[in-house]
Amino acid sequence: MQFNPVKYPLLAKIETPEDLRRLPEKALPRLCEELREYIIDVVSVKGGHFGANLGSVELTVAAHYVFDTPHDRLVWDVGHQAYGHKVLTGRRDRFPTIRQYGGLSGFPKRGESEYDTFGVGHSSTSISAALGMAVAARLKGESRKTIAVIGDGALTGGMAFEALNHAGSEDADLLVILNDNQMSIDPNVGALKEYLLDITVSPTYNKLRDEVWHVLTRLKKVAPHLRELVGTVEKSLKSLISSHSNFFESLKFRYFGPVDGHDVLHLVKVLRQLKQLPGPKLLHALTLKGKGYQPAEEQQTKWHATSGFDKLSGLSTAQSSDSPQPPKYQDVFGKSLVELAEKNDKIVVVTPAMPTGSSVTYMMERFPERSFDVGIAEQHAVTFSAGLATEGLRPVCAIYSTFLQRAYDQLIHDVALQKLPVIFAIDRGGLVGADGPTHHGAFDLAYMRLVPNMIISAPMNEQELRNLLYTAQLEHIDRPFAVRYPRGRGVMPHWQTPFEEVPIGKGRILVEGGDVLIISIGHVGNLVQEAVSKLHQQDIYPTHMDARFLKPLDEETLHALLPRFRRVITVEDGTIIGGLGDAVLDFANRHGYPVTLRKLGIPDRFIEHGSQQQLYADCGYDTEGIVAAVKKIMTEVYI
Helix, strand or coil: CCCCCCCCHHHCCCCCHHHHHHCCHHHHHHHHHHHHHHHHHHHHHCCECCHHHHHHHHHHHHHHCCCCCCCCEEEECCCCCCCCHHHHHHCCCCCCHHCCCCCCCCCCCCCCCCCCCCCCCCCCCCCHHHHHHHHHHHHHHHCCCCEEEEECCHHCHHHHHHHHHHHHHHHHHEEEEECCCCCCCCCCCHHHHHHHHHHHHHHHHHHHHHCCCCCHHHHHHHHHHHHHHHHHHHHHHHHCCCCCCHHHCCCCCEEEEECCCCHHHHHHHHHHHHHHHCCHHHHHHHHCCCCHHHHHHHHHCCCEECCCECCCCEEEECCCCCCCCCCCCCHHHHHHHHHHHHHHEEEEEEEEECCCCCCCHHHHHHHHHHEEEECCCCHHHHHHHHHHCCCCCEEEEEEEHHEEEEHHHHHHHHHHCCEEECCCECCCCCCCEEECCHECCCCHHHHHHCCCCCCEEECHHHHHHHHHHHHHHCCCCCCEEECCCCCCEECCCCCCCCCCCCCCCCCCEECCCCCCCCEEHHHHHHHHHHHHHHHHHCCCCCCEEEECEECCHHHHHHHHHHCCCCCEEEEEECCCCCCCHHHHHHHHHCCCCEEEEEEEECCCCCCCCCCCCHHHHHHHHCCCCHHHHHHHHHHHCCC
């Protein structure tokens, strides 16, 4: 797919924001139409984040038009809305490679462009980063502006509140643009959502405020000696009509808005005015997620991100199969949880703003009173779960691996230290594919292994996932229990098997052989099984052990196996530093087993984006990589 300059004549003129700033203002609405259409064209073929990118087109154009980027620093939160930014900043022709192996990242990335001032992927970081840049400019005596664009969903994250609090006390020259579409991935929750809605529905207040502040700002400039009087009037104005905006102003931000985030000409006008004002400012812009594509406007959660689709119908272009297909692991979790909750009324579920992504929606529909979406607040989610556990409930904290990193202290201090039976349903463990290094679940096995009192498990298939969940909620389990599973589909079309208790810390011998021992954990055991079948065709017969538990490790089985095998290979969809391979090696060293061990997994580097299969191959633990490792250790290693 290539950029078509005939179809997008205005966009064809823009290689950088400098070219954008040469356009007359009256051309901006048409440019926004072309930019939005180009995003739709590319994502319909390549897939990617969709709704938020369509909703931020005018904000993107206006910001680059008014501010002197990259000299002025523009910081995006999360990055789900930054496709238009990439197109306008020298990456227009490469845009069709978005999220493809070797192509553009789906998120802003410092190594990709000087216009990507801060690498993102996790939410609620933009204000902190932008404040750091603004303070640095002040310390260095540099005259430049700093702008943070944050969604109302990301504003629910605790880091955003901390940054707002600090920014006001620094009196930094910082503009925060609040991109308010009342959505993150799912509809937003919490008191902040209601607060922003109150602001939105008070047009009289906002019109009066805008007009008065415009007059006061001009008065300051033309009559400096009246500044004290102006300040008094401003304070009186706030006391009179600021009941809706006192949250931001109590943090010493000057609040402006709400404004129509899709009126690019008005946005340009407002941003020019705000550019002249010093100190911390917040512009509240109302946008529509999925703007310009009707199916995405009507079903915003569904169209947050998408695979390829037909532009006219909105239907997926993914190939369907007549034969039964394995389900997604997240759906196995969500549906199994409902089954368990029907039998155990102590089960509750907590998720930090990911009910759809984690398939907690099944539980919300069946047991809404026992289901809690706490917003983008991973730390709170974990400690809230700990509080539920102290009162005898069985909280299931459903969270992506990459986001659990943000609550590591709470995992240690509030859960494990107190030996509370919180169940961690850790989705997207391992390499996740096109979202890349900010979203890979590379570290969870290793960092949880360090923590006392933890039970750490990873199922090889859907049946094992069900059984581990069943085991985790049993009354006699008296400590935190992690069940870690990957992104994507499993291997069992007929997966709803009866629940069975899994002995804690007990693995399985799946294949008996005599040449080499392969120990795997999690879904990559299926790749090992494929490799073993190929090795059998070459008269090589490994033993394959599915560890199931990283902690406690199945020491009984290892004591039985390691005297028989000097050549050992471990396979894990996680970092090889501190994971399964190191656990087995530690065990062998402690007990004097003279093994030569090769660790297959994620190496000591950040893995870029691509399909999961491409990335497994890149890291050397796809089926062919496992076969090659077995043949190499057998021919090159001598004990």
